[in-house]
Amino acid sequence: MQSISRLLIANRGEIALRIIRACKELGIVSVLATSESDRESLPAKEADDTVCIGPSRSGESYLNTDAVLCAAVGKRAEALHPGYGFLAERAELSERCKEAGIIFVGPSPGNIASMGDKLAARKIAEKSGVRIIPGSESIRDFAEAISVAEEIGFPVLLKAAAGGGGKGIRTAGCLEELRTAFESAAGEAHESFGDGTLYIERHIANARHIEVQIVADSFGNIVHLGERDCSLQRRYQKMIEEAPAPQLTRTLREDICDAALAIAKSISYRNAGTIEFILDQDTEEFYFLEMNTRIQVEHPVTEMITGIDLVKEQISIADGQPLSIAQEDVSWSGHAIECRINAESVYLDFTPCPGLLTHWEAPVGADVRVDSHCYSGYFVPPFYDSLLAKVIVRGNTRVEAIDMMKSALDRFVIGGVDSTIPFLRSVMTDTEFRVGGNNTKWLEEKLAGA
Amino acid sequence: MDLTEKDIYKIIELVRQADFGEFHLEMREMKLVVIKGERRDDDNLGDAAFQRRKLAEPEQLKNSDAGQETETINSQNGIDLKTLEDDGLFIIRSPIIGAFYRCPGPGEPPFVEIGDSIDVDSTVCLIETMKVFNSVKAKVTGYIERVLVDDGEFVEFGAPLFGVMPLEE
Numbered sequence: 161m162q163s164i165s166r167l168l169i170a171n172r173g174e175i176a177l178r179i180i181r182a183c184k185e186l187g188i189v190s191v192l193a194t195s196e197s198d199r200e201s202l203p204a205k206e207a208d209d210t211v212c213i214g215p216s217r218s219g220e221s222y223l224n225t226d227a228v229l230c231a232a233v234g235k236r237a238e239a240l241h242p243g244y245g246f247l248a249e250r251a252e253l254s255e256r257c258k259e260a261g262i263i264f265v266g267p268s269p270g271n272i273a274s275m276g277d278k279l280a281a282r283k284i285a286e287k288s289g290v291r292i293i294p295g296s297e298s299i300r301d302f303a304e305a306i307s308v309a310e311e312i313g314f315p316v317l318l319k320a321a322a323g324g325g326g327k328g329i330r331t332a333g334c335l336e337e338l339r340t341a342f343e344s345a346a347g348e349a350h351e352s353f354g355d356g357t358l359y360i361e362r363h364i365a366n367a368r369h370i371e372v373q374i375v376a377d378s379f380g381n382i383v384h385l386g387e388r389d390c391s392l393q394r395r396y397q398k399m400i401e402e403a404p405a406p407q408l409t410r411t412l413r414e415d416i417c418d419a420a421l422a423i424a425k426s427i428s429y430r431n432a433g434t435i436e437f438i439l440d441q442d443t444e445e446f447y448f449l450e451m452n453t454r455i456q457v458e459h460p461v462t463e464m465i466t467g468i469d470l471v472k473e474q475i476s477i478a479d480g481q482p483l484s485i486a487q488e489d490v491s492w493s494g495h496a497i498e499c500r501i502n503a504e505s506v507y508l509d510f511t512p513c514p515g516l517l518t519h520w521e522a523p524v525g526a527d528v529r530v531d532s533h534c535y536s537g538y539f540v541p542p543f544y545d546s547l548l549a550k551v552i553v554r555g556n557t558r559v560e561a562i563d564m565m566k567s568a569l570d571r572f573v574i575g576g577v578d579s580t581i582p583f584l585r586s587v588m589t590d591t592e593f594r595v596g597g598n599n600t601k602w603l604e605e606k607l608a609g610a
Numbered sequence: 611m612d613l614t615e616k617d618i619y620k621i622i623e624l625v626r627q628a629d630f631g632e633f634h635l636e637m638r639e640m641k642l643v644v645i646k647g648e649r650r651d652d653d654n655l656g657d658a659a660f661q662r663r664k665l666a667e668p669e670q671l672k673n674s675d676a677g678q679e680t681e682t683i684n685s686q687n688g689i690d691l692k693t694l695e696d697d698g699l700f701i702i703r704s705p706i707i708g709a710f711y712r713c714p715g716p717g718e719p720p721f722v723e724i725g726d727s728i729d730v731d732s733t734v735c736l737i738e739t740m741k742v743f744n745s746v747k748a749k750v751t752g753y754i755e756r757v758l759v760d761d762g763e764f765v766e767f768g769a770p771l772f773g774v775m776p777l778e779e
Contacts, residue, residue: 196768212766213707226740227707227767233740234707234764 164188164239164263164479168232169207170253171243172222173533174550175455176203179241182471193231195221197541202533211235216543222246225253232262239263239478241471245545248454249276249324265478267431267453274427275451278321279359285448288422293438293447295361305342306335308360315363318342320349320356324452326396327352331363364440367600369393369449370405371436372420373462375473376429377483384417385462385470386492390436392587392603394510399580399603400587401458402497403465406558406596412439416446423451432459432474441599457500457550460529464496464554495558497565501532502546505578506607514542519575523568527554530572540577548579558596562588583607613642689758691770699773700750701758704765708739712761720761722772726754734772737765752776 166189169179176192180203183190192207197216204210211231214221221227223246232240240262242248251272257264266272275281282292296308298321309316309332318341320328328349330341342358350356368391376382389405390398404413420435434456436449459470473484504510520536532549534540540548551568555561566588569581587593590606613621625633625644633644691701704710712720712735722734728748736743756773759765 211707212768214767221767226742230707230739231766234709234766 162186162188162476162479162481164475166191166235166237167239167241167265167475168193168211168228168235168237168262169203169241169243170222170228170231171241171246171248172198172201172203172544173547174531175243175457176201177206177533178531179243179471180207182469182475185469186472186475188475191231191235191237193222193228195543197543202535202538209235216541218246218543225250225256228253229256229260229262232257233260237262239265239475241265241475242454244454244457245325249452251276263478265431265474267429267433271427271429271433272453275433275453276322276324278319278323278450281451282448284426285423288419288426290419290423290448291445293361293364293449296359298357298359302339302342305338305358305360309335309338312360312362315365317361317363318345318358319361320345320353321359322353322355322357323349324353324450326393326398328358329396364438364447365601366441367391368405368439368441368597369398369436369600370408370416370439370446371434371452371456372417373432373434373456373459373470374420374424374429375432375470375477375483376424377477378430378480379482380428381483381486382421382424382429383483383485383487383490384421385466385468385490387413387416388434388458388461390458391598391600393600394603394607398458398500400497400499400584401461402495402558402561403461404492404495412444412446419446419448423448429453431477432470441597457547458498460531460550460552461496461498464527464529464552465492465494466490467493494554494556495561496552496554497558497561498550498552499565499569499584500547500580501549501551501572501574501584502580503540503548503577504546504580506580506583507578510580512542512546513578514540514546515577516540517574517576519573521571521573522549523551523571525564525568528564528568529553548574548577559594562594613637613640618642689756689770691758694756694773698775699755700752700776701770702734702746702748702750702772702774704737704767704769704771705746706737706739706744707767708737708744708765710759710761710763710765710771711736711738711743712757722754724754724757727777728752728754728774746771748772748774750774750776 167183168191169176170193180190190207191209192203193213194204194210195216213227213231214224240257247253251269254264254272255269286292294312299305315333318330328345330345332338332341345358346356370387372387373385387405388401388403390401392400423435432455434452437446438449439446503513505513517538520534522530529552530549534548553561553564555564569585622644631646635642729751730749732748733745734748735746752774755775758770
């Protein structure tokens, strides 16, 4: 019996729209928190009600916990969905919602805190019997970075201890590169997370990024919904994702999913989450990377092959209901691919290109899904990320899905701003991509050669 | 005069070596466009299709027409702010989301009443956001003509609070 009747969405863009639509399907009144520049956005028009929480700058609006909470309280929302990014993985929001008697659609503050600290998360994984990448504790200073890096062995990755979303990560191939990498990573970490503390991991050269979607209710039921392959990245930002991961043996798939379950169970995780692994293609060993305690951008590929609506499941779990599905009933059908369409110019090293969309024609078709807040005449603001849309297709086989994606991208017409469509289209016709199993360096190597 | 294939290759080579990035040549029965570095969307379909289709008008969404938009932002409690602004009033808007309080404390008189004169540094009200009280300064010199919110009412960022008849210095 559903008790949530009013929910505040503390996010913007396509994910805000996604959550609003889930609310509509569940008969929940949706209240959207907007910044000043998002007042007239498409999500704002679709929500049942809106509340302006601050000026355009994220720091004063979407990242402003007081303003977000005040909006929920003032608008009498019973629940709050943080989306992804922004405050989604700030334990403080989850904690303060609890104090204010507002249901946070996500895990407990404890879950968020333990997995938000990347070093603590590594220890949790290790305790659950899952391999972690050889690495260090937090590095005090550059001198320590040198000795640790030499002990682990180059190449190394310097990573933000309070990090996530691919920010605050730099590679150092040798000692000479370490100082630049150290300063750059610490700087970005400080800017993105308010904490410049770093740790070091061995950099696995031939790696694939495999992640597992899990959902868990408040009755102790935890289920995995299979894996996704997110290896195609540029500067640690995912560009193309797919499910299932190509060329995984059944055993490896089962082992990775079981490892994810073990980790989630060990912290009594609740709601939706994703556990990310690095698969060393040379040794076929996989290592825990990190856990994301939120809904992810690429959740649609899992939805397309399992038939499960993850956002509705999140709301339902938060509402105190048991999972809609048991592990033995989860089934996967076909192959799904997602391409993230960003307002970026491939020709100008992916410089963001905000501006007026003079033309917007998204592809439609059976098993073609476009998650987007954009429309013809929309002015893409310069204050936020450059994601315009996600195109997701599902085919019976991987090759069919690739061809469907190519066709969908052919039909996607965007005028007024540059987008990454031309590059994504070229990947779909690439022979190596069509074979599959490309590692995390592949996309950047492709771009360098293009 | 028709361009031969050789002519076209020569033009391409000239463009490649030149400083400019685009070359357009229109003749009676043909048009040649050479673009360096493929700055445009290189998909024939995209470009040609874009030219062929009539540019869509921005979609008419619910409440998307200008007049209605103004109404949505500028009306509250049935007050038509556009009329107030047309009458020359300056609208003090909330710099923060929260609960509006007219008085410094319970039982105390309000910061300002209708008719009071204010200057840029006058405190006109408090907005409380999650137990933190913020003073709102007038930022204008003049007289309070309208109070647009009730005491204790929840206001969003940018909500109209007072109508002020400004005084020119």
